[in-house]
Amino acid sequence: MSATEAGGSQVKSAVRTVELLEFFAHRPGMHTLAAVQEAVGYPKSSLYMLLRTLVELGWVETDSTGTRYGIGVRALLVGTSYIDGDEVVAAAGPALDRLSEDTTETIHLARLDGTDVVYLATRQSQHYLRPFARVGRRLPAHSTSLGKALLATYTDDEVRALLPERLARHTERTVTDRERLIEELHLVREQGYAVDREENTLGLRCFGIAIPYRTPARDALSCSVPAARLTPAHEQRIKHALFDARDRLTHATRTL
The missing domain is CATH 1.10.10.10 (Winged helix-like DNA-binding domain superfamily/Winged helix DNA-binding domain)
Known part of the structure; x- marks a missing residue:
């Protein structure tokens, strides 16, 4: 406005x-x-x-x-105070640390804000990986695993009201049709996690999972890994670790 x-x-x-x-x-x-x-x-x-x-x-x-x-x-001081005073960010620390140790990859905690996700906390990969997202950065929800995990907690009609019919393209793999995205969200609801298949950054795949301390969810966790290093066995470890982290953080936020 x-x-x-x-x-x-x-x-x-x-x-x-x-x-x-x-x-x-x-x-x-x-x-x-x-x-x-x-x-x-x-x-x-x-x-x-x-x-x-x-x-x-x-x-x-x-x-x-x-x-x-x-x-x-x-502006930086105010932004920092938001992070420092956020109860979810404080509660998420141990779960983020454990997820980082279990996967050895880059970990993010983010919050849905309109049609974007905003990064609230990060744990860097133990491997060499050029940082691509920092605390406070905004990325479109439709092209990130974090965003798709959160959008999946909304109804189809709510997603239609939130997103335009045509979605911005960020790589050649980005889903740009809203109805096709909604179809993918059905699968996200079934399997419990979302996948970014190099839709926001070529060469990088991400797995995201919503934290259900409120409905619809507003916060999610993700694990990012270079596609070249993602084996089937490593993918399974990442998914298992994400579910474990979700359960830990759900327990930690049960009173919020």
Whole structure:
């Protein structure tokens, strides 16, 4: 929703501030005033004053020329406080550690936010693997095992209401048809886990499982492994470890 579409109960300046911070959060790097204005559509004079205020408060930073703008350190502090104060993240620590030890692969805990999953915690692979997802990063739910595991806890009609008919393609293997994805979610419900078959990153396969401490689920665990190293036996170990981690984390979150 743009600031001009905000309802009467919303304060326009607050809506614009949030929209501006979200603009920077989704577009790393520094941006000119003209580029920001073109993206958000605010009057240039009021946008400039808002940016200067956010710079003074530390939410936005400028370069040495004072003409380019990017996200500030205050945003990092707030994001970190969200992770530090989240009860699920705290409860998940032992289960993530055990899953990492059992699989020796990269482990993620993520939360569904709209049509994306947001990464909340990570354990890096014991093998050499270039990091591809960090805490706070957003990825589309339809192309990740985490997202598909979570979408499978919704009804078909709820998934239709959430996702567009045509889904964004990230690799040649991405499922881009919503109805085909829904068919896959039927299988996810049957087997209890989801698979990303190089749909988000070529050469990388992922297995995801939802944590059912609430319905529909909002958090999931995943294990990522290079396709070249994934043998049938290793795949079975990963699936077994994921189910074990799900049970451990379900028990740990039973009072949340």
